[in-house]
Amino acid sequence: MTINYKNYDFQKIEPFWQKKWLEEKTFRAENEGSNEKYYVLDMFPYPSGAGLHIGHPEGYTASDILARYKWANGFNVLHPMGWDAFGLPAEQHAIATGQHPSINTENNIHRFRQQIQSFGFAIDWGREVDTTNPHYYRWTQWIFLQLFKHGLAYVGDKPVWWCPELRSVLANEEVINGRSERGDFPVERKNLRQWVLRITEYADKLLQGLEDIDWPDSTKRQQIAWIGRSEGLELDFEIIPNGPKISVYTTRSDTVFGVTFLVLAPEHEFVERVTTPGNREKIQEYINNAKKKSDLERTDLAKEKSGVFTGGFAKNPFNGESIPIWIADYVLISYGMGAIMAVPAHDERDFEFAQKFNIPVKQVIIASETQSQGSILATEESQNSESKTQESLPFCADGILVNSGEFNGLATEEAKKQMAQRAEQLGFGKRAVKYKLRDWLFSRQRYWGEPIPILWIERSHYDRALAEKKAYFLDKIPARVVSYKKDGVEWCAIPVSEEQLPLKLPETDTYLPSDDGESPLAWAKQWLNIFVNLLTGEISTEPQTGFIPAVRETNTMPQWAGSCWYYLRYMSPDCEKSLVDHQAETYWRSPDFYIGGAEHAVLHLLYARFWHLFLYDVGIISAVREPFRKLFHQGIILGSDGNKMSKSRGNVVNPDEVIRQYGADSLRLYEMFLGPLDAMKPWSTQGIEGVYRFLKKVWALYVDGDGEVKEFLAEDDMAIDRLLHETIKKVTEDIEALQFNTAIAQMMIFINAAQKVGISRQVAIVFLQLLAPFAPHIAEELWARLKEPFSISKAKWPTYDALKLVTDQVKIVLQVNGKVRDEILVDSDATQEIIEKIAWQQSRFLTFLSGKRIARKIYIPGKILNVVVD
């Protein structure tokens, strides 16, 4: 079953075996069996028009090595691939060409599939998923309806990020420094009716879930920071005289005696109430200016604090002090209470503000004794303590309370506790937990996404259906009605009946959104305005008896939706009765290993966890709470100039071209040999020559000049045998630790030695097995030529014999004062005594000892003898 030729002809070998693996379904995973399961997951790609990028196969090769290694260790391995195919580029292409985005998407998928297959990955192609396939997005829509039913999807007229260039709303996560993540266009604030998912409900669960999963620390930290949980106190400051109470949120209640002013966000409801007539004009002017500024400007100009005194005062509930009230745009209406108690002595921002406007600074925290070490510094400080105190403010660390009445002397932590108790007892405050996490803005005014399967009906119809308890959706709606008002009519959301899923995209003349934020789906009037039978859920385009008018939701879901659950779909991609077959889910549970780019640290990985936790909570899935137990981010491959690859820089490497020149095995090997998997590293076109030569050496070791497989007559060689076992050990351990670069280096060491002395057939067989996960085509070809049974990937992974690693003699390094001076070869069981005896016969070593007094001798068994002299 092999091809007969002399040279390492990867252009023939690789397609041959790729075809064979596909035809024989060599890597098909079964949803049951006595073998232990292993689920290796790659972040599935967006099939862009540009084709596969050289960065894609880095992660895929790593996961493939792991998958093949697990196959060889007897696991039932699931290693699937699919397409995250909804998204903006396909839609923009459609707008430009007038062609339906599905055509372009299909072409791109076809190209991606071919490219990925040309790497010979051990993928179960029978489980391919495509998020734009109605059989798939039927379940994405179904999950949305479950979120809706459980009150986790609602609509709100919300200030959202609107990108005029993209004509679309973006999620908070998609906006970076006031520009769109995709395309880098400016964005602005706009009020629009939007679907929102209540991810904040899951803030604590998302936080707790991070504790026992094996993820990169930086990714966990990013999610923790994004969720932004803080514990603090809500405190009421009464407006003087007799006004309502302004609630502020603080995490530093221990500094409350140091409050010297309050700040309200310009949008705060009490601004008008506290402003005195004399200040009205400039307050109004400030508010107007703040409104005009986009959020970008507001944060950009934040280097200099700005604000205006309202003329009003409020009472500090702890000490009764009268506190001036200011407004300033460094206080955000969207976080906490939209108002703060300012403690300039112990907060940098408040300090900066107080300095600028000459507001008093009152210190109430001092550093605790234990913190002031470093005696020299302390002495200098004490000489000039007056000015030093001023300079060291703001002091933002924890410490001991002063100037705080009965709380004096308490440490920060204890003071917070007691103050919270006091506030709660006397009713002017309560403990509170706040999050930076906002609800997930889930609608997009785009064509190429999953239609949101919701119908809008008038309130009266909705109420009647509920009152009569006769409607198909009675058990599928949230406890609180989701509705909105337009032109005096209140519209209520009801789900499209499940029988009508998938709700497919309508045909339209144009894929362009209107410039006022209406989705392109609104162009399809026939589809948009319909009649629904509330008893059956049937839909009609014409009025009928028993049918009432309804309007379809025109927004589509964001691209993140489809990727929130694809790893579940791989388990049973053809399941018609549910999103995942129960038995399959029980068997596969969740991916054992997940690899993909670090750029998804807070977007995809947070959203997917949210959906998974939800599905688990409501019992739709049951195996595990957290979807991704072990996560790894491969590093980015840069261009050979050290810059990020980009068309404009002209430093893009095309994988097709590399495969044509060097073969997929070389490319796989090279990407793994470049450096540590998680490191950012530059591509080198010359560098690939090294691994290519290595494979040619392997070939030459196995195949003679006539193209015949060698007879491997070499005698068993102790040294080669030991090296082989060292190599088994190293490669096995390195694969487990994902250190593929050093595994490959070890195989190179082996081949360099083997080509000098020759190897026996047994050694030849074992080495091929080690090579197979990395360079599967050449390994499979030589395996077949050795007449070993197909496929090498299923042959039992070799184990090393610890006895063979033992050597007769060991090298002992002789050091004087830690410097290498000589080395000796001794029997490996030699005692320190014997070693010293031999050492003292070495003339070179002795020259460094002559005339010196020996103070100490340190012997590290089998390695080093270090002699310490004066």
Place this chain on the structure above:
RNA sequence: GCUCGGGUGGUGGAAUGGUAGACACGCCAGACUUAGGAUCUGGUGCCGCAAGGCAUGAGGGUUCGAGUCCCUCCUCGAGCACCA
């Protein structure tokens, strides 16, 4: 600004506190060749003829011994960026 993670030959990178620079690229010399951008052999951190000395961003410290641990600083990268 804050929080992480890095800085090792000409290059990519190896090194449980124990011989720094594995492996590879590149380069130099040689062999085989009509030819070499194929292959093979040897060499290749820096200074020095050598003995030896100096070397892991800089400077200190701990240690018999530090790329590795601790402190200060410089620098590159990532994340966060008025979140009270």
